Amino acid sequence: MAKILMITGDYTEDYETMVxxxxxxxxGHSVDAVCPNxxxxxxxxxxxxxxxxxxxxxxKPGxxxxxxxxxxxxxPDSYDALVIPGGRAPEYLRLNEEVLNMVRHFFEASKPVAAICHGAQILTAAGVLKGRKCSAYPACAPEVRASGGTYAEIEVTDAVTDGKLVTAPAWPAHPAWLSQFMALL
Structure with missing residues (x-):
């Protein structure tokens, strides 16, 4: 089973973290959920x-x-995969260089990464989306495109896999998103 890192923070989206x-x-996977500081x-x-x-x-409060x-x-070397939930947390987590370096590690080592909703904001700030297809909450589409990624316009219940990256627009996509991510594990 995989050892997975989850980077989250204050006002993370409840379902996108808990589920x-x-x-x-x-x-059967091991998940370490962490937040800077x-x-x-x-x-x-x-x-x-x-x-x-x-x-x-x-x-609403969760x-x-x-x-x-x-x-x-x-x-980061000790983990097999990374999960980045959405919500408001990515807005400030993307300002943390340690977070960005951790994210870059997973891409450089070609390890599975699952990001959902506003989690794409961390991916764009880390500079890892160039040439990659990425879904996210639609309000993040301009950031995905500006970072060199291709924004995947998919249904809110769908997910998209591009290599080792699995992304989805929001929590209604959990069945597709988690299924595609676990297929990579």
Missing amino acids: PFQTLLAC KAAGETVPTAIHDFEGAQTYSE HNFTLNATFSDVV
Whole structure:
């Protein structure tokens, strides 16, 4: 089974953090969930994003998600794959050079990477999308294109795999996204 790193942060999307974390564990994988400047046992607040007929998603308070590993202890070489949830966390996580270096490691080592929704913001900031097809929440499409990637316009329930990268627009895609990611593991 795979040893997986999940990089998350404050106001990560609730479903996009909880569901892959629990699903991957239930399937026998090991998942270390980390956040910069936080240690195992600390929490990150989550946000629930929903599609309720407005021009964009709504946001409600979610759960407190407990981290099970310490960011400063992460050695990227020791992991087989990477998961990047969406929500608001990627907006500030992409400013952290250590996060970006970790992400680059997985691409340089050709390890599986799964990113969903706004997680693409970290991929664009890391400069790893040039020539790659990437889905994301539609509001991230300009960033994907500006970084040299091809934005995959797919249904909100679909995912796309390009080499070792699996991406999806939002949590309604979990069955497709997680299935495609686990096929790479």
